[in-house]
Amino acid sequence: MTPPFTFLDHCLKSGDSLVGVRSTQSIAQLQVGAVTRSTQETIFGQALEETVERAIALRMQLMATNIRDVSDVSEMAAINAKAHDCLANARLIADRLVGQQLEASGNSRTLRRGLSALEIEAEIVTHGDSAARGRLERETTQALTLGGSGEKRVRPFHWSLEFPEVLNGAHSGFDAVIGNPPWASFSGRQAVPLEPALDKYWAEEFAVFSGWKTLHSLFVEQFARLASTDGSIGVLLPAPVADLDGYAPVRSFIRAAKYVREPLLYFGEEAFAGVVQPSCALIAVGNPPPSGKPDGAPFILGASGLPTTGPNxxxxxxxxxxxxxxxxxxxxxxxxxxxxxxxxxxxxxxxxxxxxxxxxxxxxxxxxxxxxxxxxxxxxxxxxxxxxxxxxxxxxxxxxxxxxxxxxxxxxxxxxxxxxxxxxxxxxxxxxxxxxxxxxxxxxxxxxxxxxxxxxxxxxxxxxxxxxxxxxxxxxxxxxxxxxxxxxxxxxxxxxxxxxxxxxxxxxxxxxxxxxxxxxxxxxxxxxxxxxxxxxxxxxxxxxx
Incomplete structure (x- = not known):
C-alpha cells in the first residue's frame, strides 16, 4: 500500500478529552486538585522536564519538515513515534494520577496515601525498572476500570503531553478551539447514566459542574482552558444554555474567562438532521471586558424566528x-x-x-x-x-x-x-x-x-x-x-x-x-x-x- 503524500498523525489524537491531568507541572509534582505530593525537585520531575523539552524539539522538527516525496512522510512518522515514546513514562504516571483520584472518590486521606506510594513508584520507573513499570501499568489499568467492567475503562487524555509545544511555556494555549461536543444531560427526563466516580471527578476538576450537570457544559470550560489568553473558542450548544437557570454556572465561567460575542448565533430546531432541540453557537474571544451583567445572566440570542405577525x-x-x-x-x-x-x-x-x-x-x-x-x-x-x-x-x-x-x-x-x-x-x-x-x-x-x-x-x-x-x-x-x-x-x-x-x-x-x-x-x-x-x-x- 502506498503511503499518503502527507502527514497528520501528530495532530490526530484520541482519548477521553475531559479526563486528564491539566499541566505537566501537576504531573511533575504529583498534584491532584489542592493535594500536592511533591513541591521539591525530584528525579522524576527533572526527567519529565527534560523529556517534555525533547518531545517539543522533535515535534517542532517534524512540523518544519518539507514533504518532497514519500520518504519524507516516513521520516516524519519516525520522528512522531520518537516524540510519543519519549513521554511514555510521563503518560503512565499521569494516568496513575487520574486513577488515584478516581479511586479516592473525594477522600483526601486516601488520595494522600496513594500519592505517597506513587512518588516512590515514579522514581523507580524513571530509573528504568521494567518490573516496576509493569506493576504500575497493572495498577493503573485496574484504577481506570469503572465498576469492575472492562467496557468502562477510562482513557485519560493529557493535553499538555499530547500537544506539548502548544500547552507548555509562558504563552501557552491554542489560538482557537472549536467543536460540536456531544449533548448529554445527567438529570431530567432524558438523563444519561453517570458513573459515581466520574461525577466526583468532574465536580473536583470543573467549575461548571454544578446546577444542571451536562456533558456539553464541561466542554465549554475545557475549550476555554485550552485556549490561549488571546485565543478564541466556538462551541455548538443547545439553545437553553443561553438562558436556562441551571446553566448559570456555565455563563458565569465563560464571561469571567472570555469576551462573549452577543447575540449568540441561533439556528433553531431544523439546522441539523436528527436534532430536534434548538441550537446556537457560543463564540468567545480574548480577554473578558468589565461586565455590568450579574453572574450567570442570560446570553442574548440572535434572530429566532419568533412569530410577530397576525392577519390584522x-x-x-x-x-x-x-x-x-x-x-x-x-x-x-x-x-x-x-x-x-x-x-x-x-x-x-x-x-x-x-x-x-x-x-x-x-x-x-x-x-x-x-x-x-x-x-x-x-x-x-x-x-x-x-x-x-x-x-x-x-x-x-x-x-x-x-x-x-x-x-x-x-x-x-x-x-x-x-x-x-x-x-x-x-x-x-x-x-x-x-x-x-x-x-x-x-x-x-x-x-x-x-x-x-x-x-x-x-x-x-x-x-x-x-x-x-x-x-x-x-x-x-x-x-x-x-x-x-x-x-x-x-x-x-x-x-x-x-x-x-x-x-x-x-x-x-x-x-x-x-x-x-x-x-x-x-x-x-x-x-x-x-x-x-x-x-x-x-x-x-x-x-x-
Whole structure:
C-alpha cells in the first residue's frame, strides 16, 4: 500500500478529552486538585522536564519538515513515534494520577496515601525498572476500570503531553478551539447514566459542574482552558444554555474567562438532521471586558424566528406593544416544586401502587388542561430508599397542597387548571400560589386567556419549538397582568360558574372569560379580535398547542 503524500498523525489524537491531568507541572509534582505530593525537585520531575523539552524539539522538527516525496512522510512518522515514546513514562504516571483520584472518590486521606506510594513508584520507573513499570501499568489499568467492567475503562487524555509545544511555556494555549461536543444531560427526563466516580471527578476538576450537570457544559470550560489568553473558542450548544437557570454556572465561567460575542448565533430546531432541540453557537474571544451583567445572566440570542405577525398586523402589533407596557405578577406567584425523579424515574413513578411501602397519587403535565384537571394516572413511591448513586426529590405533601393552581410545562402557551383534590405532582407541572386579593377563577381566566397566549408565543423562543415546547417559571413571571378590579367588575360574580363551564369546553363561557381579560388588559375590541386570529394562526403554523 502506498503511503499518503502527507502527514497528520501528530495532530490526530484520541482519548477521553475531559479526563486528564491539566499541566505537566501537576504531573511533575504529583498534584491532584489542592493535594500536592511533591513541591521539591525530584528525579522524576527533572526527567519529565527534560523529556517534555525533547518531545517539543522533535515535534517542532517534524512540523518544519518539507514533504518532497514519500520518504519524507516516513521520516516524519519516525520522528512522531520518537516524540510519543519519549513521554511514555510521563503518560503512565499521569494516568496513575487520574486513577488515584478516581479511586479516592473525594477522600483526601486516601488520595494522600496513594500519592505517597506513587512518588516512590515514579522514581523507580524513571530509573528504568521494567518490573516496576509493569506493576504500575497493572495498577493503573485496574484504577481506570469503572465498576469492575472492562467496557468502562477510562482513557485519560493529557493535553499538555499530547500537544506539548502548544500547552507548555509562558504563552501557552491554542489560538482557537472549536467543536460540536456531544449533548448529554445527567438529570431530567432524558438523563444519561453517570458513573459515581466520574461525577466526583468532574465536580473536583470543573467549575461548571454544578446546577444542571451536562456533558456539553464541561466542554465549554475545557475549550476555554485550552485556549490561549488571546485565543478564541466556538462551541455548538443547545439553545437553553443561553438562558436556562441551571446553566448559570456555565455563563458565569465563560464571561469571567472570555469576551462573549452577543447575540449568540441561533439556528433553531431544523439546522441539523436528527436534532430536534434548538441550537446556537457560543463564540468567545480574548480577554473578558468589565461586565455590568450579574453572574450567570442570560446570553442574548440572535434572530429566532419568533412569530410577530397576525392577519390584522396593525391591531395585532399594537396589542402586543400594549401588553409589553403592562405590570407583571409578583415574583413569588409561580414556582417549580414538582417531584424531581432524578435517575429513579422508573423506580418511584409507577402505573400501579406496590404492595410494600407507601404510595400516593402523582399528577403529570398531561393531567392539566385549560380550566380542567384530570385525575392522576400514576403512583409515587413515597418512601423509596435510594441506593448509592441514585437521587430524586420528593417534598412533603403539604408543599404540593399549598398551590391552588397548576400549569402544564410542556406547552406552547400557558395552560392552567384549579388544583382540585390536591396531591403530589411531577416537575412536568408548574404551580401558582395565586395573586393576593384575587380569586382563583379570575387568575385562571387570565392565565388561559388568548391575550396571554399570544403574548407568550411572540416573546418566548421555547414556545415555538416543534418538539417539547416549554412554559417556564421565568416566562410566567413576565406575563402582562390585567387590571384586576376591572376584571372582577366585569365577571367577578359569574367567574366560578364560567370557569366550570369552560372546563367542560363550553365555547361561550371560554369566549366570555377571554373577552373580559382582554378588556381588563386595556385591549380594544379590534385588538382582541386580532389577538384571537393571530394566536390561531401561530398555533396553526406550529401544529397546535
Amino acid at each position: 398586523e396593525s391591531d395585532f402589533h399594537r396589542a402586543i406593544q400594549q401588553l409589553n407596557d403592562r405590570g407583571r405578577p409578583p415574583a413569588d406567584a409561580f414556582a417549580d416544586p414538582g417531584v424531581h425523579t432524578g435517575n429513579c424515574s422508573k423506580k418511584i413513578v409507577l402505573t400501579q401502587a406496590g404492595s410494600v411501602g407507601e404510595f400516593a397519587h402523582v399528577r403529570e403535565g398531561r393531567s392539566v388542561f385549560a380550566y380542567r384537571l384530570e385525575a392522576p394516572q400514576k403512583w409515587l413511591h413515597i418512601d423509596y430508599q435510594a441506593a448509592d448513586g441514585e437521587y430524586f426529590t420528593i417534598r412533603d405533601l403539604s408543599v404540593y397542597q399549598g398551590f391552588p393552581i397548576l400549569l402544564r410545562q410542556t406547552a406552547k402557551r400557558p395552560i392552567a387548571a384549579a388544583h382540585d383534590s390536591p396531591t403530589h405532582f411531577r416537575n412536568s407541572v408548574l404551580a401558582c400560589r395565586g395573586i393576593s386579593g384575587v380569586s382563583t377563577p379570575l387568575v385562571l381566566a387570565w392565565l388561559n386567556s388568548t391575550a396571554v397566549g399570544a403574548w407568550h408565543m411572540t416573546k418566548v423562543r421555547e414556545a415555538n419549538q416543534g418538539a417539547f415546547p416549554q412554559v417556564k417559571v421565568r416566562h410566567l413571571r413576565d406575563l402582562p397582568v390585567p387590571d384586576w378590579a376591572v376584571l372582577a367588575e366585569s365577571i367577578g360574580g359569574q367567574a366560578p360558574a364560567l370557569v366550570r363551564s369552560a372546563g367542560d369546553q363550553d365555547a361561550t363561557a371560554i369566549a366570555t372569560l377571554d373577552e373580559a381579560v382582554s378588556h381588563a388588559l386595556g385591549l380594544s375590541t379590534a385588538q382582541h379580535a386580532a389577538i384571537v386570529s393571530g394566536l390561531a394562526a401561530m398555533l396553526g403554523e406550529t401544529s397546535g398547542a
